[in-house]
Amino acid sequence: MDDKSRIQKFIPIMNEISPTFCLAKWHHTTIYLQTGETHSCYHPTPHKIPLDEIAIDPSALHNTKEKISQRAEMIAGEKPSGCNYCWNIEALGEDYISDRHERNASIFTEQRLGAIKTNPLAHVNPQYIEVSFGNECNFKCGYCHPKHSSSYYKEIKDHGPYDMVENHRNDIDWFQIYEEEINPYVEAWWQWWPEVSKTLTILRITGGEPLLQKSTWRLLDELDNNPKPNLELNINSNFGVKPILIDRLVEKVNALLAKGAIKDFKIFTSMDTWGAPAEYIRTGLDLTVWERNLDTYLTKTQLPITFMITFNILTVTNFQSLLEKILEWREKYNGFDQNKWQRIRFDTPYLKEPLQYDMNILPKAEFMPYMQSHLDFILANLDDKNRSKFNDLEYVKFLRVVKYMESAIYTPEKIKEGRRDLFNWFKEYDRRRGTDFKDTFPALKNFYNDCGIV
Numbered sequence: 459m460d461d462k463s464r465i466q467k468f469i470p471i472m473n474e475i476s477p478t479f480c481l482a483k484w485h486h487t488t489i490y491l492q493t494g495e496t497h498s499c500y501h502p503t504p505h506k507i508p509l510d511e512i513a514i515d516p517s518a519l520h521n522t523k524e525k526i527s528q529r530a531e532m533i534a535g536e537k538p539s540g541c542n543y544c545w546n547i548e549a550l551g552e553d554y555i556s557d558r559h560e561r562n563a564s565i566f567t568e569q570r571l572g573a574i575k576t577n578p579l580a581h582v583n584p585q586y587i588e589v590s591f592g593n594e595c596n597f598k599c600g601y602c603h604p605k606h607s608s609s610y611y612k613e614i615k616d617h618g619p620y621d622m623v624e625n626h627r628n629d630i631d632w633f634q635i636y637e638e639e640i641n642p643y644v645e646a647w648w649q650w651w652p653e654v655s656k657t658l659t660i661l662r663i664t665g666g667e668p669l670l671q672k673s674t675w676r677l678l679d680e681l682d683n684n685p686k687p688n689l690e691l692n693i694n695s696n697f698g699v700k701p702i703l704i705d706r707l708v709e710k711v712n713a714l715l716a717k718g719a720i721k722d723f724k725i726f727t728s729m730d731t732w733g734a735p736a737e738y739i740r741t742g743l744d745l746t747v748w749e750r751n752l753d754t755y756l757t758k759t760q761l762p763i764t765f766m767i768t769f770n771i772l773t774v775t776n777f778q779s780l781l782e783k784i785l786e787w788r789e790k791y792n793g794f795d796q797n798k799w800q801r802i803r804f805d806t807p808y809l810k811e812p813l814q815y816d817m818n819i820l821p822k823a824e825f826m827p828y829m830q831s832h833l834d835f836i837l838a839n840l841d842d843k844n845r846s847k848f849n850d851l852e853y854v855k856f857l858r859v860v861k862y863m864e865s866a867i868y869t870p871e872k873i874k875e876g877r878r879d880l881f882n883w884f885k886e887y888d889r890r891r892g893t894d895f896k897d898t899f900p901a902l903k904n905f906y907n908d909c910g911i912v
């Protein structure tokens with residue numbers, strides 16, 4: 459059965475509750491403890507977790523009154539407005555698969571559904587949690603936000619917001635960042651942990667940079683003392699921290715796996731291209747340190763690593779440099795046994811915000827050939843049976859990005875706004891960060907200059 463048919467099989471089962479029912483609203487959650495916010499997936503905007511609710515019950519980190527009222531709407535067959543992303547896809551017709559359909563299929567178990575049917579509005583312990591303990595981070599990637607990076611926050615404090623652009627001004631006066639040591643949300647997390655960890659199947663720690671946060675290390679110690687053999691632990695790390703922290707991570711994770719204290723461990727790291735352009739996008743990144751950390755991780759563990767390649771305007775002209783590195787790492791770290799799984803994994807989602815980083819503001823005629831040549835490079839190195847090469851799925855996923863760029867047509871006003879923002883943004887970015895856009899991206903130099911006169 460293909461993926462689509464497998465997912466569609468669950469639609470009538472979920473419809474028994476209601477045609478707008480989404481298990482993610484009950485069993486998936488992302489919690490940002492530094493700001494005290496949560497959402498059930500990336501589409502609805504995060505909402506505030508009231509302090510008085512966690513004072514009564516720490517599970518309100520996920521089961522906020524607001525989320526419970528959205529669950530009630532779903533039970534009644536209504537469509538909470540925060541989930542418009544899914545409603546828009548579903549409005550296209552029955553042939554279209556939304557994230558709601560996908561998540562319903564992946565989260566479903568008889569037991570989970572049965573419990574919701576019996577008591578739909580009761581607090582639940584979710585199956586999947588993504589948690590951020592703080593915003594401390596040594597990087598300030600341009601498209602990130604001060605909420606998620608203390609270095610970015612400091613830049614805005616020192617220089618003010620980017621008030622020369624329409625998109626991504628990065629004001630910091632409308633939210634509060636709690637320090638990890640004196641954060642009531644972190645306190646509530648540790649109160650909730652003994653209970654929620656009993657049935658949790660995936661915990662993903664995100665940032666800021668998790669390896670710079672005390673709570674991450676405390677969690678690894680907790681797992682050592684109270685094993686959770688059914689738990690898969692994931693960490694999103696920028697891998698640009700001091701090598702001593704990677705040594706420490708490797709030692710702890712190897713020990714947890716050796717004694718069966720966790721079921722599995724996965725690391726995810728972001729990298730959008732390679733060389734000077736990569737360091738330009740992710741301010742703070744030193745590729746020498748990063749590659750040494752990668753080597754430590756891959757030689758001292760048996761584990762895989764996944765690169766999250768957020769395809770953006772600065773990736774378009776030089777993506778091949780990263781593809782070449784991926785082949786090099788596959789050759790070096792996969793070993794000779796072709797029957798083992800792939801250790802060097804990557805995914806290529808595309809970025810939509812902020813607009814100045816969106817590849818669709820580029821003139822298509824001039825820049826589509828770059829995309830085609832990256833696709834050709836994957837095709838020329840495609841061999842589904844050889845782990846040192848690319849596989850079909852990776853090709854198909856990148857093909858989707860190419861097709862998306864080919865077909866996404868923005869209005870002239872939107873393109874104008876994006877290009878104006880690009881010029882004003884990177885001019886200020888270079889001034890603040892001591893970088894040079896035109897030197898780093900020679901293939902974008904004329905485009906940049908043109909953006910200055912729109």
Ligand code: SF4
Binds near residue numbers: 480500542543561
């Ligand atoms: S309905 Fe869609 S947007 Fe809403 S929680 Fe489910 S997957 Fe996310």
